[in-house]
Amino acid sequence: MSRTLAEEDILKVYRETIRPLYAYVSRRVGGDKSLAEDLVQDTWMRALNSWPGRGLPDEPLAWLVRVARNTLVSHFRRHQPELIDPASIAIEDERFSPTAPDTAAVISWGLARLRRAHADVLGDFYFDGKSVGEIAAARSLSERAVEGRLRRARAKLKTQLERIARPRDTARALPQTETEHAPHTRTK
């Protein structure tokens, strides 16, 4: 890490990272603009608190994303989303993608309550749209290992989401046995 921290250096980093950082956060809040802006601003304020003492990180975007992830977890641990219809979040359906703010909020709320390894792999899969192969390559794992981890993570997430499922809709939820072992065939 460099300990030089001039105004120009910080602004240069800001201009280089603001868009990927915003995209990372925005996807996890389903495009909720005001929430995404708040969380990105909060992430940057944390950077300004940390960097003057420790210097600029070698990989500023990776640092910001990591802090943004923690900020998201903190936010979703404090705020419980509206009760949902489980049918609207078919997390075991390979085509499911939480693009709407309410479904993204529900998924993020659930991920905030999972182990980091599970939450990260699901976040890559659902929000960043990465394929199993891409996740495996990024994490130096075999595709088979990622598939197993995704399966276990989904099961954990499903258990979490059942806590906020609307009772009257519970009967309409997809039977677990139908999709429990669905293959992850997303390709990019």
Place this chain on the structure above:
Amino acid sequence: MRHTHEPSDDFVAKLEREITREVRRRHQPMPWPQWLPQTRLAATLALIALMVASMGIGAAAMAAGYAAQGNERRNQLTTSYEQRADLARQRLAIANDELKAAERQVSVGMATAMSVLEGRMKVAEADAQLKSLQLQLEEIRITGLEPRNEASAPRVAGRDFVSERLRIEMSVPEMALSLEQEHVRDAQNRFAVGMADGVDVESASVRMIEMQTALLTFRKKLDIRQKFLVGPVDAVETELRILEAEAEQRTKSIAPKLALARKEVDRLTGRVDIGAATRVDVSLATLKRLQLETDLAKADLDLSLVRQRIAQHRSGR
């Protein structure tokens, strides 16, 4: 058309302005509070004053701690010596009662004058012990420490407690000497009328010499103490000279006892020949003589060693 997950230009610009403002704010030095010294010299002086004040507070805290410890030790010592003084008072009261009883018996002819003298001796001992403890209590109340009885102890608040106690303790051998002188007269009277033999007179004389020697030693100690206080003798020599005085006392006390023991061996040996004593009596007397000869040799050795050390000290070795 802008993608859903693209930040608005307004937001990007606004956050950049905010970051710029925040970075500049953090780069500005903190304003120096008005209550702090405004110049380098004033700051230095203030720092020195702060250090001095801190040292003062630390020293005061340590002094308070030591004072608290000292007070606690003083209280413990005072309590202990007050208890001893109470016991001494009780012993004195008992001795006084016994003396009065002896005087009553003498007045009605049921006891000899000697028992009154012995009663007075016990009263003198108890009285001396009580007065000595009272002096020690006074010293503890002043110093908060155990009383010091060495001849080289310093004065306490201008008072010479060591000499005061020596004079009080000296009253005991003074009274004992009076008693022994009376014993000698009594023995001589009984010898004159054939009720006692020469050994009884000589035994009483030996005890009288012993008390005279003890009295003489007390006077010598007082003299050594005074020489220490006025300056010509240092603390080491003072203590050595006290040891010398005590060794001399032992030598002078043992010598007449040994002379008496030798006479007793001769007397018993002569009586064995006429059947008035047994060989066991002679052996016991001989053993006593040998013990006294050993004691005397040891006392002589102690005296020689102390004198040698005094000589070495004076020569600076």
